[in-house]
Amino acid sequence: MLQVKNIEKYYGNQNNVTKALDRVSFDVCDGEFIAIMGASGSGKTTLLNCISTIDTVSAGDILLEGENIADLPADRLARFRREKLGFVFQDFNLLDTLTIEENIGLALSLNHQDPGKVQNQVKAVASKLGITDILEKFPYQVSGGQKQRAACARAMVAGQSLLLADEPTGALDSRASKNLLEIMTGMNRDMGATILMVTHDAYSASYAGRVLFLKDGRIFNELLKGQRNRSVFYHEILDVLALLGGDVSDVI
Numbered sequence: 001m002l003q004v005k006n007i008e009k010y011y012g013n014q015n016n017v018t019k020a021l022d023r024v025s026f027d028v029c030d031g032e033f034i035a036i037m038g039a040s041g042s043g044k045t046t047l048l049n050c051i052s053t054i055d056t057v058s059a060g061d062i063l064l065e066g067e068n069i070a071d072l073p074a075d076r077l078a079r080f081r082r083e084k085l086g087f088v089f090q091d092f093n094l095l096d097t098l099t100i101e102e103n104i105g106l107a108l109s110l111n112h113q114d115p116g117k118v119q120n121q122v123k124a125v126a127s128k129l130g131i132t133d134i135l136e137k138f139p140y141q142v143s144g145g146q147k148q149r150a151a152c153a154r155a156m157v158a159g160q161s162l163l164l165a166d167e168p169t170g171a172l173d174s175r176a177s178k179n180l181l182e183i184m185t186g187m188n189r190d191m192g193a194t195i196l197m198v199t200h201d202a203y204s205a206s207y208a209g210r211v212l213f214l215k216d217g218r219i220f221n222e223l224l225k226g227q228r229n230r231s232v233f234y235h236e237i238l239d240v241l242a243l244l245g246g247d248v249s250d251v252i
């Protein structure tokens, strides 16, 4: 589904260059749940921004369902993002002036879909994520955990291929975080969502099936959960983080 091939990203100019990504390559298969971890400044957000077409790579290629995103003309980018990518951010990014229902259906409405059909699709996904009772409310009237579930619904309501999550539990307390991670696991396992999640948090990463560790812009290690349970996987993630060095308190 997603091929990241030897990508590099430099910031700055000739006198002051920061290499944020250094020959990063990996593939994501349809139906995978992958976490990307690394200390602050290791390149996680840069990687996500390049995959989400918000930023461009300095070298290398990113292919989503065989299509090279660097070749997309500017006028197709917004539509590409709406149709192929779903986003879940730390700070929810819901529009305050729209109801939860309107927020979830926004990508479909922007694609000029029939309002009746939009409503049916929104209701179907909202019911799966347990937020049917808040559809008429505005974001300020619901909890952080409910907002994030609405963001998850928005991220997959249009049948988007890939859900990109940037520190999705960052603004939630531990109970709401656990609830969201269980919802995301359900979206992955039962609804076939392919998820790429950036996180500082080993507990969040332990819900994924595979964890990629970035260090200084390069892939330092990779862990596969396989048949192990989440708690064993969590401890293995902590072991790799200890090897990664740096300020461990920063990454757990």
Ligand SMILES: Nc1ncnc2c1ncn2[C@@H]1O[C@H](COP(=O)(O)OP(=O)(O)OP(=O)(O)O)[C@@H](O)[C@H]1O
Pocket: 011, 012, 018, 019, 020, 038, 039, 040, 041, 042, 043, 044, 045, 046, 047
């Ligand atoms: N717009 C920019 N201009 C210049 N340098 C940048 C820019 N964005 C990021 N960088 C640099 O690129 C490197 C990678 O940054 P990035 O934000 O991707 O790291 P991160 O792993 O997401 O960190 P954090 O966990 O703190 O968000 C860092 O050295 C950072 O200072």
